[in-house]
Amino acid sequence: MLRRPSAVPVEGIGLGCDYNYEQWSPAVWREDMALMREAGVGLVAINVFGWSDVEPRPGEYDFTALDEIIGLIHEAGIRINLGTGTASAPPWLTRRHPEVLPMADDGTTRYPGGRQAWCPSSPVFREHALRLVERVAARYGNHPALALWHVSNELGCHNALCYCDAGATAFRVWLEQRYGTVEALNKAWGTAFWSQRYADFDEVQPPRRALSVRNPAQLVDFQRFSSDALLDYYRAEAEVIRRHSDAPITTNFMVTAHIRNQDYWSWTADMDVIANDHYLDHRLPDPVAELSFAADLTRGLAGGRPWMLMETSTGAVNWQPYNLAKEPGQLLRNALTHVARGADAICFFQWRASAQGAEKFHSAMLPHAGRDTALWREVLELSAVLKSLGEIAGATVAADTALVFSWESWWATDTEARPSHDVRYLEQVHAAYRALRELGVTADIVAPGADLSPYKAVVVPCLHMVSDAETAAITDYVRDGGRAVITFYSGIVDPDDRVRLGGYPGAFRDLLGVVSEEFAPLLPGQEVALASGGRATVWTERLRCTTAEVVEAYADGKPAVTRNQFGAGLAWYVATALDPADLQNVLRQAVGDRGTGSSETEIVRRGDHVFVINHGGKDIEHPITGRELVTGQPVTGSLSVPAGTVRVVREEA
Known part of the structure; x- marks a missing residue:
């Protein structure tokens, strides 16, 4: 059943923590309740890593300590974010069933001693884990202190990609469900190349480390499978919990720069609350x-x-x-x-x-x-x-600009065989985002194919892998009067990682009014001069305009940035890695300049409230009238925000 995220189960803007009570004595528990x-x-998260304490030996359960700490938290008037305890297997499980241990792409096993030493596709691990979840959910599912269920913990942080035999079997099942026939699989993966054609699904292996570059379509599909396998595991725990409890269920996402293995766009419908970990x-x-x-x-x-x-x-x-x-x-x-x-x-x-x-x-x-x-x-x-x-709780953020983000493009861009290893998906996304932030623009980040009609402009950085439907969403938006900025290495391949023939940027050629005949990436440290006096790095391409006009050229006159009238809208193409100031200038043309942002200042509107965040070393002034909530003082005309502080104003007309 598809679910829609519900309200966060706290009053106001909540303050919470993880509490690893099992590391401390009962005397410390009582001290901690007073300090909390x-x-x-x-809100307190407990039992996240509780398996070996709750089930110290197979089939032997001891809830004494967990009962006591839940009672103490409840007596303190604090609500509970209750973990299922399954994030890491206890030593007895991996000793009795070493087949649950994950395998790296070089074929070596990863052993206990850290955390998440289990394969997401292991039926043995799932059997034991769900047995624990059943016991925990049945015991605490209706406890009055229970606010939220916390499935596992940071699913896939360490074990997202497992290449073991159980993972291989599950991968084959996933492929057969996706493609139906091995002929369709061969077409999708382009297995005519290097004599990789399969005669049967049983011949397919996970993309373990090879002597050469591996099949890029297979690598992307293994990422998709691995994300789906973890989601399927989440669903299995959630299904058990829902037999015993009506409390909302979630798990903690890892929307962060160093974790890329889950396509969270495909996970959200299964979450009762969207939660993230960020450091x-x-x-x-x-x-x-x-x-x-x-x-x-x-x-x-x-x-x-x-x-x-x-x-x-x-x-x-x-x-x-x-x-x-x-x-x-x-x-x-x-x-x-x-x-x-x-x-x-x-x-x-x-x-x-x-x-x-x-x-x-x-x-x-x-x-x-x-x-x-x-x-x-x-x-x-x-x-x-x-x-x-x-x-402020429950209020939504005001944004008139969208930025398209794709985990699949991240996987396809940062693969083994690509024109330049200096083209990294997240770096290009971050560059576009920083430019918007420093223009004072608050952006909604949306999935490929999302409805763009609410927005004045859309930024599409490095959308390398894009479907026909996702392309149409952007193209139709511009045709109807929208403004889009698309950056290099976008539109190049379809969802099977097949190059869109006829010239780059593939899917977006007509929208952008350009054709690129050849990529011409730059070496590390190499720069090219722009006609305006700026410099560009990382990437160039042999670009010519069909219907577009040149906004910025290289010193030799060839196009570097273009703009095309398409229907009632405009589309810019940034065909090189501009320096931050020049990228800002391009985005300013498309999106506008709010005049309120910088690298050290953020101004964000949420509902009727304006947040002014001063990361810098100097005091700033911001024109506004209302009541400032941090200090409780009225503001008339101008707000002073000291260096390194935050002010939040309930704005008045």
Whole structure:
């Protein structure tokens, strides 16, 4: 049954956390309940990794500790986000059934000792996991403290792609359901190349590591299968839960720069609430801009409705090469950026910093140093601010521009055989998003094929793989008067990863009024001069205009950026990697400049409220009238936002 995301099950803008109570003594539990009340925590996730405690030996269940902690949380007036406990298998399961362990693409097994040491397609793992879910759901399905069910945890974070025999069998079944006949499979994969033609589905293997470049269509289909396999696993747990409980069910997505294996557009209909985990990634050139992008994409997955941040950090994480602490004030800025872009709950991993284990240096709401710390005081400040913003809950974000995002294009772009390994899908998406953000434009991030009629403009970065129907959605939108900006390496292949013949950019040739005869990528560090004096990198192509006009040329006069009148609308083609200022200039023509954005300032409207987020080192002024909710002060004409702070104004006419 298809489901629509429902309201986030908290009051106002909620504050929550993960609580790994099993790491602490009962005396600490009681201390933590008092501290959670002090901090204003309203939602606690428990039993996320509880399998080995709840079922210490096969078929032997012990709910003593879980019963007690649920009772304490309920007595404290806090609601529960209850994990099913299945995220990682207990040691007894992998010892008795080593066949559940996942296999990497080089054919080697991945062993216990970390987490998620299980194959998503393993029937043995599923049998044991669902048996646990049945017990947990039957016991707690109607508990008055239960607000939400949390299926597994970060599904596919480590084990999304499994190449074992169980995965191979499931892959063949998936392929037969998708294609019907092996002849159709051969056509879709282009197996005439390199003598790869199959005579039977039983001959198909997962795309394990090979001596040469692997079949790119097979790689994309294996990504699709793997995403579907994890979704099918989620559905299996949810089906068990629904036999015992009416509480909403979800799992935590990972809309973030380093996780790409789930096509979450295909998952959303099965979620009662859209939830995301997000941590600042300091391996990126602009982690704060990526935070905003991830929040907007999560809102897109929620269909524009509010969503919840299931996990984030108060400070440093534990898994990057350099795990940086947050600067004073950054915790509040980061959290309110998510709220500005649609979050109705901010939850942290975790409540109390662990003393042992792989994540013992991961920050928490209550740090190792305890309460007499700047971090604890910032947690209390955030709690007070979230409480003051309660009236915003349920409101939607105002956006008049769309950005098209595709996990399938990500898979197809970043494959093994491509014209340039410097063309990376997410980098092109982030470049377009940053340009919009710095123009002050709030964008809805939408799936390929989405209805674009509500928007004044649409940006289509690097949509390499696109179907005829998805192409038509963009083409018809422009014909009817819309404005579109499409960037290079778009429209090149169909969903079977088959090149669209007749010249690039394939599916978008007529819309853009151009034909490219040949790609001409650049070497690392190589630049080309533009006629305007700018520079471009990474990519060029041998482009000629059919009906388009040249907006920007290379120094030799050949087209680099074009614009085409198509029906009642306009379509721009950016055929090279422009520097940020030049890309902004192109988007300014199509989308406009709100005059309110910069790399250090974000201004976002949510309902009747305007968020002004100052990431910079200087005070700023913003023209507005209303009541400011963080300070509780009236604002008449102009709002002062000190450096590094956030202000939220309920606007008045």
